Amino acid sequence: MPLLEVLFNPEAEKPTVKPSYEGFTEFGNYFSNSLNYYISEMAGSDASKALIFVIALIISVFFLKNLFNYLAMYFITFLRNGVLKDLRNDLYDKTLELPVSFYSEKRKGDVLARFGTDVLEIQHSFLSILELIFREPLTIIFTILFMLTISVKLTIFVFIFIPISGFIISLIGKSLKRKSDKVQKEQGTFLSILEETLSGLKVIKSYNSERNFAGKFQNSTSRFFKFSNSLLNRTNLAKPTSEFLGIGVIGILLWFGGRMVLVDGSLDGKQFIVFMGLAYNILTPAKAISKASYSVKKGNAAAERVLEILNTNSPLEDKSKAKTKDDFTSEIGINNISFKYEDDLVLKNFSLKVPKGKSVALVGQSGSGKSTIANLATRFYDVNQGNISIDGEDIRDLKKSSLRGLMGLVTQDSILFNDTVKNNILIGKEEASDDEVIDALKIANAWEFVKDLPNGIETNIGDAGGKLSGGQKQRLSIARAVLKNPPIMILDEATSALDTESERLVQVALENMMKNRTSIVIAHRLSTIQNADQIVVMSKGEIAEQGTHEELLAKGGVYKKLVEMQSFE
Template sequence: MSTATEDDDPFEEQREEVDNAMYRLFDVYGRDNWVAALVGVVASIFARVLDLIPAIMLGYAVDALTGDAAFLPFLPASMRPSTETGGLYVAVAVIAGAFLVGAAFHWLRNWGWNSFSQHIQHAVRTDTYDKMQRLNMDFFATKQTGEMMSILSNDVNRLERFLNDGMNSVFRLSVMVVAIGVVLFTYNWQLAVITMLPVPIIAWFTYRFVKAIQPKYSDVRSSVGHLNSRLENNLGGIQVIKTSNTESYESERVEGVSQEYFDANWGAITIRIKFFPALRIISGAGFVLTFLAGGYWVLVGPPPLMSGSLSAGEFVVFIQLSQQFVWPMAQFGQIINMYQRAKASSERIFGLMDEPSRIEENPDAAELDVDDGEVVYDDVTFGYDDDPIVQHIDFEVEGGNTLALVGPTGAGKSTVLKLLLRMYDVDEGEIRVDGQDISKVTLPSLRRHVGYVSQDTFLFYGTVMENIEYGTFDADREDVVEAAKAAEAHEFITNLPEGYDTKVGERGVKLSGGQRQRIDIARAILKDPEILILDEATSDVDTETEMLIQRSLDRLTEDRTTFSIAHRLSTIKDADKIVVLEDGEIVERGTHADLLAEDGLYANLWGVQAGEIDELPDEFVERAAERTADVDVDESED
């Protein structure tokens, strides 16, 4: 199984556009949390300085016992204990005080860095989600749910780990290195130089590690997105897997993407597990040199090229602090390791945040004011990447009337109506509601006046009540019940185990398709929009359920401007106007009777549903075969 590469990263294009991602993270989100970071920095300094006191006190004690120096020389002579027992008590008090005060600073340090990281994590996740949900629908058509979940979950969590553990360690280790270095040079600068000999080697080794590990982490981020996408896709389609008896096939596919993640992650692990033992050897070599030179100095005298004296107490301090000095230097590699992971994640996060939207809203846009509900499409053209999907769409719907859109699969019907909701913005032409260009009004006000009932009904995990009032959160229970009654849903809802408080399950799995559809209609009735879009609202239900849904739709569409898409032409034959689309263009328009009389595409589609297959012209059948083969995947929902 091949390892994922950066080319496989679905967000690679976004990542390439991001400069200085980590600087931006601190600049944008760190400013609001600088107090917590300052507490963390200051507490780190004091906590680590206090941690040095026990080792220093031990050195003084050793020198005092051997008679090389006075015990507690940092105290004025008048304050030094006169007895050894008194000196012991003072030393114990100093060490205990250092531990107690140090514990307080350790607590402050942890509070500061945890507060800093948690607040930034929360802000980044919510901002990323907010940006993501406002992107165009064509963005979601090219990205899988698992890949986007990977950013909101894994990448954001990785930032938190660096901001907490990584930043904490940066200041903790920096203070240790500086403070210990000052102490060691103060005691004996010559031996301190020997202690620091491994430092440039560690720096060079760390640099090589970073160069090797960075591309590996990019591979890991890509492969984990693939794995999440496969798992999310399979769990969402578990019914199809079971009915198709393809459990073994899907297990193999999951094993494949899991192996891809394993290979990428193992590649990073292989480098990492070589790096840290090697650093330990280098730091150990520094300790051995310090121990050898210092021990020789105490027992024999200064080693060659060195001069001066070294007491036993000073040697003890060197032995204790040299390990605490060299090993933190090695741990900087671990911090860089965390930094590289966080950098890759921040690039994905900001790459997503910077994703441009095709829908541009003027901050000074006016609120849409709907009175009659008249809708006009004025020579509208739209497409992706200069490839038109619909073009020269031109029609007018008077307020309160119904217009039906029909046509073969892939003709562009759903796209035409998604333009009214501004899921996309038109490339040419205008769409006007009561004379107002919808591109010049605010999106919230536009969508507040337009209701949408789809064939693919989506219910959120929660109760029936919560799903009906979704989007109309200020509605009271009586309004919800009245909307359900109008949608022919009240009777089946009251028969549920807990009535309106029954949990519907994920995506409404506990309800039938017809029940979910009627809840969706109740939601639209409760919203009470002036303009209504019905997108294949009854195509996937049985005849009896269709009758109930059609009755609720009749109530819903009464006195509203209504757009209806339907493959079952019997459901729209009474529309005030029917527009027939083919290959993204209007080819016929009129009433049901007018279009039958024209004996064109609409009449042929009607003949298909009437069972008059043998009477259809050969040209229509051949054209239908071509359309089926060439249907645009972007219009597959039509």
């Protein structure tokens, strides 16, 4: 207002008496007159000096505005990126905490999408508007207060039309969450196809299925294309709609305010121009808030997908008074357990005792429930009925970390990581020395090939150990278990993936390792378990017969038939 006063009315009489404050509604005039008074005091009768002073004042105000804008963005950057880091860390911790069963129901690609694109969507939609949440409402409040000081009547008129335009904008935004959810889910689908393709590339190529898998991937990306277009077109409608509605409000305001200046004379021309500037000052943050509400609706879908994992409670959580167990003294008891993965029972009223220092072998056809025993003993799943105990204590009353600390597991699929031989073995015992690693490799008959690798134990073995043969990978898995040196060993078909020569090498290693150690051996090849203290033959989740190798052969039952089928004398 003082600038307009100086430019358009330089001959106006300057106030010689300092203005007095006459209440909030007259604050506009008080502020304008005060500035005029100080300008005339400083500039005297020279209008150009007054102009320079007002321009300097405006530049100072905008310098401060932009300085604090930068500082606001500077500090909020740490908050945004910190929230992002914490979200990813919490998601990863939850991924490790949730049971194996959770991932048998979910696609891996979908979980990866939640880590990547969903978390980024939260950054773009929620965290990018953090400054708006604080800044824009304050801008609107202070602007309204200034508008009220100029004209209460005109301000009330503005506020009749702003909610109407806000309501129209919100109607457009309602379907954004639903459309965004489809986009996020489809992203999970094509990432899953990509993950499966990388895992099974050999099979896809050998069966000439490239076209089939490319078709599946293209179908998914076509759906993603369609959903993304629909979402973006709806989002793009926000800006022109809010722009047009905003100009509509300004147009009505020009008509109403113009009448107050020209017809009623109840408003001064310069006050009206300033009021229009303030009204536009409200529309800018109002548009930013409406755009932010669109972003929030889009981000809601991503946030719900992330929270679905974060809020999932693991059914295998430790009890509040779970005990720590550091030693194993008498026996493992599998007491009348029943278990099902989905509808059909895999184990029915199954009972077994494994005394300390003894090896018990579980044999039987595929699907008889052998590997399920390994999953339940290590508490990857919980039994539906009965219980499994160690030294008479239910494993559900023990801390999972404590229970698994007593056990070493060697699975049929040798699970290795894209790292060095040494780091793969050290998973068994992180603080072990190089000599201990080499000793473990020797016991597992793996040192013979590791010593010839380009960098010995420091050689990277590739993704999932892809640079090694099946037998070599399995011997590294056994070396990892040897290094851990647990009192209980669970071998889940540990030699089934090996050729005859590797099997013989590994079998010697396993027998060395199992001396004076409690072992549950799940085997397909009966040659590997002839020396077990007890052999349990399983059929459809129940015990068909049990005894030593010689006793079972003498019985002439199921075990003998299995032996004959495998052509072992």
